[in-house]
Amino acid sequence: xxxxxxxxxxxxxxxxxxxxxxxxxxxxxxxxxxxxxxxxxxxxxxxxxxxxxxxxxxxxxxxxxxxxxxxxxxxxxxxxxxxxxxxxxxxxxxxxxxxxxxxxxxxxxxxxxxxxxxxxxxxxxxxxxxxxxxxxxxxxxxxxxxxxxxxxxxxxxxxxxxxxxxxxxxxxxxxxxxxxxxxxxxxxxxxxxxxxxxxxxxxxxxxxxxxxxxxxxxxxxxxxxxxxxxxxxxxxxxxxxxxxxxxxxxxxxxxxxxxxxxxxxxxxxxxxxxxxxxxxxxxxxxxxxxxxxxxxxxxxxxxxxxxxxxxxxxxxxxxxxxxxxxxxxxxxxxxxxxxxxxxxxxxxxxxxxxxxxx
Numbered sequence: 001x002x003x004x005x006x007x008x009x010x011x012x013x014x015x016x017x018x019x020x021x022x023x024x025x026x027x028x029x030x031x032x033x034x035x036x037x038x039x040x041x042x043x044x045x046x047x048x049x050x051x052x053x054x055x056x057x058x059x060x061x062x063x064x065x066x067x068x069x070x071x072x073x074x075x076x077x078x079x080x081x082x083x084x085x086x087x088x089x090x091x092x093x094x095x096x097x098x099x100x101x102x103x104x105x106x107x108x109x110x111x112x113x114x115x116x117x118x119x120x121x122x123x124x125x126x127x128x129x130x131x132x133x134x135x136x137x138x139x140x141x142x143x144x145x146x147x148x149x150x151x152x153x154x155x156x157x158x159x160x161x162x163x164x165x166x167x168x169x170x171x172x173x174x175x176x177x178x179x180x181x182x183x184x185x186x187x188x189x190x191x192x193x194x195x196x197x198x199x200x201x202x203x204x205x206x207x208x209x210x211x212x213x214x215x216x217x218x219x220x221x222x223x224x225x226x227x228x229x230x231x232x233x234x235x236x237x238x239x240x241x242x243x244x245x246x247x248x249x250x251x252x253x254x255x256x257x258x259x260x261x262x263x264x265x266x267x268x269x270x271x272x273x274x275x276x277x278x279x280x281x282x283x284x285x286x287x288x289x290x291x292x293x294x295x296x297x298x299x300x301x302x303x304x305x306x307x308x309x310x311x312x313x314x315x316x317x318x319x320x321x322x323x324x325x326x327x328x329x330x331x332x333x334x335x336x337x338x339x340x341x342x343x344x345x346x347x348x349x350x351x352x353x354x355x356x357x358x
């Protein structure tokens with residue numbers, strides 16, 4: 001059997017880690033590679049490239065319904081770093097369920113408490129910090145659980161609101177935030193390109209270089225044009241995804257599994273499940289052998305399969321948290337795909353139960 005056939009036989013349910021490029025994005029990138037110049041060059045070719053770059057900037061803002069500035073980055077992680085390290089604010093206040101990219105650059109920052117669903121309280125007070133002089137950094141959709149934070153209801157008290165929208169951009173309307181990070185490979189664009197959306201450039205310190213002096217490095221024009229095409233081509237598939245997840249939720253619960261943040265508002269494309277008695281590591285191996293790709297938590301940390309800090313903050317003990325895997329859908333996911341995963345999950349759970357009865 002050829003490698004191509006092996007790949008075709010696999011079931012990919014790890015779209016929260018990265019999702020396949022849309023055909024429109026691929027076509028836009030190939031076309032840009034065929035005629036490309038440095039957008040910063042003063043000659044005619046460079047000026048033409050600059051015109052395409054600025055047109056893509058406008059298209060991306062329009063597709064997202066964003067009226068502020070768009071600064072291109074290498075992805076959401078760089079956008080997060082720029083926003084949180086160059087912000088003109090006294091301190092950063094965030095939550096313990098943020099992506100590792102946020103936690104890495106906010107070590108020592110104040111962490112807001114979350115409830116058992118991973119939701120930040122709409123009201124928060126602490127004598128240790130002053131919101132009006134702070135950046136409040138809260139993820140819009142959690143990358144492990146799919147939980148949607150009600151950012152428009154969270155009390156800001158004048159703080160700058162930064163939203164990590166890597167999982168929600170291109171799927172949900174953007175929240176009313178001052179700064180937003182997005183990543184193209186989460187919505188059908190190429191990897192290695194993203195943006196920091198910012199209402200007022202005066203919110204951050206310039207660092208020199210390109211992107212109006214706020215980010216150094218030659219702009220990746222082919223990827224930028226592909227990102228614009230992906231946003232414009234995205235369809236409305238979340239309603240179908242909601243039906244698929246409801247089908248999977250019901251099957252998992254019927255087989256004795258647990259749904260993470262079951263009753264919380266969740267993005268339909270992401271769900272996490274616990275199989276009591278079987279580690280996520282063992283589950284991933286068995287799913288992989290059955291040709292099914294899922295993950296344990298964030299792709300940025302699942303290589304080490306360390307205990308999820310997100311589940312820990314939600315009150316899960318280490319044993320329970322270590323038994324959770326994440327399933328995430330894309331526009332191409334079908335009911336047959338869900339049934340194939342569910343059959344594999346139920347088979348593993350039944351085998352585990354039989355072994356326990358011996």
